[in-house]
Amino acid sequence: MIYSSELIKGTLKTIILKLLRDNPRMYGYEMTQRVKELTGDKIQLTEGALYPTLHAMEAEGILQTESEYIGKRVRKYYSLTPKGKTKGEEKISELADFLETMKFLIGAQTSIS
Amino acid sequence: MIYSSELIKGTLKTIILKLLRDNPRMYGYEMTQRVKELTGDKIQLTEGALYPTLHAMEAEGILQTESEYIGKRVRKYYSLTPKGKTKGEEKISELADFLETMKFLIGAQTSIS
């Protein structure tokens, strides 16, 4: 099963922050592979969504970059700024809370007794 | 805490389907109140999002309506069509699965061992 795209919307930034909380630095392509691997192909980060988001987060001062050459090919590593670490904790716990609320909502009997 | 809006995006249809799976019929305003109540004000369905979505789902053949007059005021009740019941089961279990995957992703150690 691959989730319908609208479901994944809104979680991308938090996923990036989570990855970079656990890893000192990662590059874009690596993120797509890690998420794919961790979710058994259920979540695939598309490049058209990922790269603009990474750029935006860098512009916000949440992420910082360092480019390295691997042979002749550039690889752009991202890591959290201090601001990004704070933001990361916030967004991750917000998502955890949201997941619980949604789980309750889906599991609960929503009819009036 | 009220969740940042982007997090709730994509879950609206499934929430509607869940409510109407548990209740034979509901009207729009009632849905906003029930969700608000069930989530302790954490999720507020806005009318600008809700009504167009209800109309779209009716046009898709997922929902059917019956209007009633309460005094002089019209109240529009929504209920699931047979197609809607099938769709509802699908979307609800997809969301449940997604929540588990995200919970795992947030909880897991995403770094390489």
Next chain:
DNA sequence: AATTATACATCTGTTTCTTATGTATTAGCA
């Protein structure tokens, strides 16, 4: 030699929602 994987990037369009606005009835309160 050709294909696949790696690795970056941008752009157009679509979907989905937010915010604002509008209309009207009913209930509660001062």
Next chain:
DNA sequence: TGCTAATACATAAGAAACAGATGTATAATT
């Protein structure tokens, strides 16, 4: 009684976020 809040519907303009396509280029595999 007059005012405000709640009930209940609706639409419309714009923003946000993403999908899908396309582009470039190097490296690895078959």
